[in-house]
Amino acid sequence: MTTVPVLLAQSVPIPADFPVEQFLAHWWVFPASILFSLVALSAGVSGALFFSPFFMLVVGLSPSQAIGAGLLTEVFGMGNGLLNYVRQRTVDYATAKWLLLGAIPAVVVGALVAHSVPTALLTIAFGVGLLILGVFLVYYDPPEKCVPGEGEGAFLKRKNTARGETVIETTDGETFRYDTCWRPPGLGLATVGGLITGLISAGLPEITTTQLIMRCRLPPRVAIATSVFVLALAAIAGAAVHALAATPVWYVVAWSILGVLIGGTVGTRVGKYVPSEIMEPALGVVFAIVGVIVLGSELLA
Structure with a gap:
């Protein structure tokens, strides 16, 4: 079972100071990453929701290492989806620019905080974040099932009226007018999502897309498409901060990046066959349980 990834690793040029033995010993991260990436893309959730807990609870990385590794993995894993959305011209760049004004500074601050707070406090924050995101996935309908404007309320309805019209014309001939x-509400949500993403490597798309x-x-x-575009740029900023604040755990990340590149390719093809109205709540329950386990491992230790 280990033959294929080991032979693949041995065929790639490796820097002299790279921990080859540790790298080969963690070959099992490769198939796990394929599975996580496939499920994440099929369900339409952030892959870091899988990777950061996996890196912390199973691989044994510290919380800050796990969060940084999760963001680095996500940067590579979202490549296929991002390129598809850009090619399809489905990104609302005008809205994305406002979201990025909040998301990028917030994810940088979150990443810096993740490397400056005590490990125990970061672990608790990580567990609480997973628990909240799990509840969010259970409570809200999948984005595809939401009705535009159904939750804006009287105040936002007034604010959203008479501000002009946005027109998105996709390459496959579909036109969206709204x-x-x-x-400001999107900017605020992106700021909150970016901060959480910098702290626990997930949260930005889950918070912003539905809203x-x-x-x-x-x-x-x-x-x-707009949320994925914003997440891609914010994740790059967050991953850069984590990489500068501490040496990335490349003997793990190399396997996870390779896995998401393969899993992402498959996931984009099978995603349309997965019922998101079932998958997202089920994953929300799983993430909430993992959050409780992370909290229990720290508070009851």
Whole structure:
């Protein structure tokens, strides 16, 4: 079972100071990463929701190492999806620019905090974050099932009215026309999501996508593409901070990156066959349970 990944690793040029023995000993991260990436893309959730707990609880990395490794893995794992959305021209770049104003500074601050707070405190924050995100996935409908504007309320309805029209014309001939959103709520949500992502390597797309649809009237297809675009740039910033603050655990990350490149290719093809209205709540329960386990491992130790 270990033959294929080991032969693959041995065929690639390796720097002289690379921990080859540790790298080969962690070959099992490779098939696990394929599985995580496939499930994440099929269900439409952030892959880091899988990787960071896995790196911490199974691989044995410290919380800051696990979070940094999760972000680095996610940067490579979202490549296929991001390129597809850009090629399809489904990204609302005007909205994305506002979201990035909040997301990038917040993810940088979160990443810096993750390397400066005590390990026990970061572990607790990680567990609480997973628990909250798990509840979020259970409580809210999948983005594809949300109705644009259904949760905006009277105040946001007034603010979202008469601000012009946004038109998105995709390469496959579909045209989306919707009222241009009042930007501050999205900016605030992206700031919160970016901070959480910097701290626990996940949260930005889960928080922003549904809210862009329900409170900002974006069509689901546009909201998902826009959130992925924002996450890609924010994740790069967060991963860079984690990499500068501490040496990345390359003997693990090398396997996970290779795994998500393969799993991502397969996941984009099988995702349309997976019922998201079943998968997302089920994963939410799993993440909530993992959050409880992380909290228990720290508070009861």
